[in-house]
Amino acid sequence: MAVPVSNEERLFSLVLALLATETGLTKADVLSSVQGYRQRYRPGGNNASLERQFERDKEDVRDLGVPLESIELPADQGASQYTRYRIPKGAYDLPADVTFTPQEIALLNLAALAWREGSLSGESRRALMKLRSLGIDSDEPLLGYAPRLRARDAAFDPLSGAIERHHVVRFGYLKPGDTQTRRRQLAPHALVQFGGRWHVHGTDQRSGEPRTFLLSRIVGPVEETSIEFPAPEGDPAADALASLREETARNVAQVTVQPGSDAAARLGRRAESADDGRLTLHYTDLQVLADELASFGPEVLVHEPAALVAAVRERLEAVAAAHGGTDG
Amino acid sequence: MADAQPQRVQDRLAFLLALVPYLLDNDGVSVGQAAAHFHVPEQRIREAVELIAVSGVPGDSRQYQHGDLFDIDWDRFETDDEIAITHQVAIDDSPRFSAREAAALIAGLQYLSALPENADRATIATLTAKLTRAAATTPAAVGVEGEADDRLGLVRSAIADSAVLRFDYLNGRGLREERAVEPLRVESVDESWYLRAWDRSRSALRTFRLDRMAEVRIDPDARSERPDDLELPERIFQPSKQDLTVVIELAEAAVPLLADYLGDRPVLEPTKRRGWVRTRLRISHLHGLKRLVTQRSGLVQVIEPEEARRTVADWAAAGAARYR
Numbered sequence: 001m002a003v004p005v006s007n008e009e010r011l012f013s014l015v016l017a018l019l020a021t022e023t024g025l026t027k028a029d030v031l032s033s034v035q036g037y038r039q040r041y042r043p044g045g046n047n048a049s050l051e052r053q054f055e056r057d058k059e060d061v062r063d064l065g066v067p068l069e070s071i072e073l074p075a076d077q078g079a080s081q082y083t084r085y086r087i088p089k090g091a092y093d094l095p096a097d098v099t100f101t102p103q104e105i106a107l108l109n110l111a112a113l114a115w116r117e118g119s120l121s122g123e124s125r126r127a128l129m130k131l132r133s134l135g136i137d138s139d140e141p142l143l144g145y146a147p148r149l150r151a152r153d154a155a156f157d158p159l160s161g162a163i164e165r166h167h168v169v170r171f172g173y174l175k176p177g178d179t180q181t182r183r184r185q186l187a188p189h190a191l192v193q194f195g196g197r198w199h200v201h202g203t204d205q206r207s208g209e210p211r212t213f214l215l216s217r218i219v220g221p222v223e224e225t226s227i228e229f230p231a232p233e234g235d236p237a238a239d240a241l242a243s244l245r246e247e248t249a250r251n252v253a254q255v256t257v258q259p260g261s262d263a264a265a266r267l268g269r270r271a272e273s274a275d276d277g278r279l280t281l282h283y284t285d286l287q288v289l290a291d292e293l294a295s296f297g298p299e300v301l302v303h304e305p306a307a308l309v310a311a312v313r314e315r316l317e318a319v320a321a322a323h324g325g326t327d328g
Numbered sequence: 329m330a331d332a333q334p335q336r337v338q339d340r341l342a343f344l345l346a347l348v349p350y351l352l353d354n355d356g357v358s359v360g361q362a363a364a365h366f367h368v369p370e371q372r373i374r375e376a377v378e379l380i381a382v383s384g385v386p387g388d389s390r391q392y393q394h395g396d397l398f399d400i401d402w403d404r405f406e407t408d409d410e411i412a413i414t415h416q417v418a419i420d421d422s423p424r425f426s427a428r429e430a431a432a433l434i435a436g437l438q439y440l441s442a443l444p445e446n447a448d449r450a451t452i453a454t455l456t457a458k459l460t461r462a463a464a465t466t467p468a469a470v471g472v473e474g475e476a477d478d479r480l481g482l483v484r485s486a487i488a489d490s491a492v493l494r495f496d497y498l499n500g501r502g503l504r505e506e507r508a509v510e511p512l513r514v515e516s517v518d519e520s521w522y523l524r525a526w527d528r529s530r531s532a533l534r535t536f537r538l539d540r541m542a543e544v545r546i547d548p549d550a551r552s553e554r555p556d557d558l559e560l561p562e563r564i565f566q567p568s569k570q571d572l573t574v575v576i577e578l579a580e581a582a583v584p585l586l587a588d589y590l591g592d593r594p595v596l597e598p599t600k601r602r603g604w605v606r607t608r609l610r611i612s613h614l615h616g617l618k619r620l621v622t623q624r625s626g627l628v629q630v631i632e633p634e635e636a637r638r639t640v641a642d643w644a645a646a647g648a649a650r651y652r
Contacts, residue, residue: 007337012344012383016418020385033386060338064345065426065464091464093421098462104455111436124436126342127429132366133346133422135353163468164427174581179626181581190469193439196516219581237471245473262619265498266539295623297647309651315625316648322629323621323641 010036014057015066019092024071024084030054058085064126067091094134105131105138155215156191158222159200163188168205168227172219176287177311181219186211187229189236194244195284201240203229212240214288244284253281253289254304263299278303290315342423343368347376348398349422351413359409377411384417430463431470438472479538480514482546483523487511492550493525495541501615508547509534510554526554533560571610574617575631580605582627589620606631618643 005013013035017025031037031050040050062068069091071084100108108131112124155171162169169188172181185205192199198215256277257263271279283289290311293300297316302309347366351357359377363370380398387396399415425433434456441452460467486493490510497507509525512533516522521538528550578586580603583596589609596605611617618640621628630637 006379008340008344009379009383011337011341012379013385015341015345016383017385019418033390035383035386035392061341063426064338064342065424065429066345067424067464092419092423094424094462096421098458100455100458104451104458107437107440107451107455108433111433111440114436114439115432121432122339123426123429123432126339127425127433129339129342129346129366130423130425130429133350135350135365137365160428160431160468160470164431164465172581179579179581190471191435192471192473193435194473196520216585219584231466232469235469237469240469241471241473260504262498262500262502262540265542266537269539291623291625294625294644294647295619297618297622297643298650300647301650313648313651316622316644316651318625319622319644320641320648322626323637323644 005036005039007036010034011057011061015061015087018068018085018087019089021086024069024086026082026084027051027054028081030085094130100131100134100136102136102138105136109138155200155218155222156198158224159188159215160191162222162224163190165224166228166231168225168229170223170225171221173213174217174219176214176217176285176291184213186213189232190240191215192237192240192244194241195248199240199244201236201243210243212244214285248282248284251283251286252304253283253302253308254278255281255293256301256303257296258299261296261299263296267296267300286311294319343372344376344380345419345423347373348380348413348416348419351377351380351411352416352420356404356410356412359411362411373411377405380413381405424464425459425462427463427465427467430459431467434459434467435470435472438470441472479541479544480521482544483511483514483538486546487513489546490552492528492547492552493544494547495544497536498540498542500613507536508550509536510552512558512560514538524560526558528553533558568612571612572614572617572636574609574611574633574636575606576609576621576628577601577604577606577631578624578628579603579626582624585624585627586620614639622647 014030014037017030017034025033031041031047031054032043037050037054041047058068066087068085068087071086073082073084109128112128115121115124159169166187168185170183170185173184174181186200186202187205188200188202190201192201199212200215201210201212203209204211255267255271257267257279267279267281271281273279281289286305286308290308293302293308293312294315300312302312343366347362350362350365354362359370359373362373366373377400381400381402382397384392384397387393389396395415396417397415398413398417401410401412401414404410404412437452437455483493485491492508493511494506494508496504498504508528509523510528511523511525513524514521515524523536523538523541525534525536526532527534577599580596583590583594583605586609589611590607594607596607599606609617611620614636617630617636621630621640622644630640
C-alpha cells in the first residue's frame, strides 16, 4: 500500500506544479498528475471528494497571498472542465526591488510583536517567516520589549477581510448612550485605532454618508454580504484618522474637578487648565466622554457644552434611580 | 527563543515556500544556522528539507522523474548536517505577503511609531510603502494613532534596565501612597496605559494605571528581589482571594463591554427583563465597582450585596446632586 501523502506535501506540490506551467493545468490535469491527488484519482470514476479537496486547497493557497489564477478561454466560458489554473511567477515572486535593511527588519520584528492575540498575531508571524526567507539578519531589537496591541474585538477579523474584498457588511451596533442594539449596513473602508479604541470607517449604506463606528460597540457577529462597492480613493486610513482628529479638535468640553481626586489625576493629564480652575478637554464622541465623566461621580462638574452636561446628569440620575429602591 | 510551533497546514506550506529561496541563497548552510535564522527547532528544518528534497513537478512524463524533483547533497546533509540544494525546480524567489500579512505588519508599525523612541516617521512611511508593494493584493487600510503618556519613556527604560521604580500612587480607594516596584510590562487597554509590576512591599504582582502615578523616578540603589520564576499571567486584571463577589444584571448587548472583568466564559443566567442577564462579578473593592457601573449607565445594575448597591447609588446620587 502506498504511504499516504501529507496535506503539507500535497499543497506544496500543487504550488510547484502551478508555478511550473505556462499555459495552466485543468482540474483533471491536477487531479490525475499532481502528488497527493493522483494517488487518490480514479480515471473515469467519481472524483467528487477529490474535487472538493482541490477547491479547499485553492482557497488555502490563495489565503497565503499566492496568486493562483483561473483562466477561462472565451470559447469555453461556463464549462468548468476547461478552466485552467496557474500561478504566474511574476505575481508570485516578491518584487526584486523590494529589499530591507537589517535595521528595517528589526523594526518589522517589533511590529509583528505588537500583536498579542487574535488572528493578526498569526498573520504577523507568517509575514516574519516570509521576511526571514530573504536571509537578512536583523539588528538587535531596538528594545527588550514592546507594549502590545490588542485586537480583542471579535469584529476586527471579519471587518478587515471585508475591507480587502470590498464587501458591504451588516452588524448590530450599540451606540454609546443607547441601550438598544440597531442594525447597521456599512461599506467598510478602513480600520483605525484612535484614542486607544478601534474604529471602522466607511459609508453607511442607508444614509450614504461617511460614518465611524467603535468596534467595542459592535454586538454579535459581523455578516459579510456579497454586495461589492468600489474601492475608496486615496488613503482611507489616513483620511479616517484625519477626520477623527478634526472632530476631536472641534469638540471642546469644560469641566472642574475636585483637587486630589482620581478625576484630577486622570483628566488633569489630558486637559488644558485655565486660571479659574476649569479644565478644557477635547473629545471624539460626546456619549463616550459622558460615560467616562459619569464614572467620576461627584469628582467632576461639567460646565459645557450643554448637551454633555445633560448627558452626564442623565446618566448619574439613571444609575441613582436604578440603585435607589430598597428591594434592589 | 523558538517561535510557537505553527499548527496549521497553511503555516507549514508557507514555511516550505520561505525556506527554499533561503536555502538557495545560502548554499551549504548548517541546519543549526537555518533553525536559528527562522526561529524554529532544528528538527523542523530537517523534516522540511527531507520533504523538499523529494518534491517537484509532474514534468512531461507526469511521473515525477528524477529531473523534475528538487535534489540535495544527501551525504553532506546526513553526515555534516549541512544543506546544499543541487537541483531546483519552479521556485527561486521569496513569496509575496498576503494582504492580511502586510496589513498586520503595517498596523504594528503604526503602533510603534506612536511611541516616543520610534518616532522616526520617515522610516515607517518607507516600510509601509514597501510592504504594500510586496503584498499580493492591496492590504486592508489599517491606521493607528497612538497617544503616548509622558511617564512612558521612564517606565520603559526602567524595564529595559531591570531597575526599581518609585512613585506616588493614587489607588482605587482614593489614597496616595509611595510604591516601590519592579516593572515588567507596559500594556494599553482602550485609552489607558497600565504598568504590570512586582510590588516589593506586597511581594506580589500588581497592575498600576500610569495616569495615577506621580513623581515617578528610578531608584538607582535598589536591587531586584522578585522571584526568578515569576510568570506574568496573560490577563491584566487578576482575581485575588480578597475579591468581593457582586451579583449584577446587565443588558446582553453590554456583555462584551465588561469582558475584561467577566472573564472568558461568564455564567449568564436569564432574568425577567427581556434582553438582560444575571451574572457574578469579582471586584477588588467597591470604589472600583461604583465607577464601573456609573460608566455604563442603563446597561448594568447591581443586585447584591446591599452594601454594593448602596455604594453605587450614593456615588451616582452625589454626582447628580452637583447639577441641582
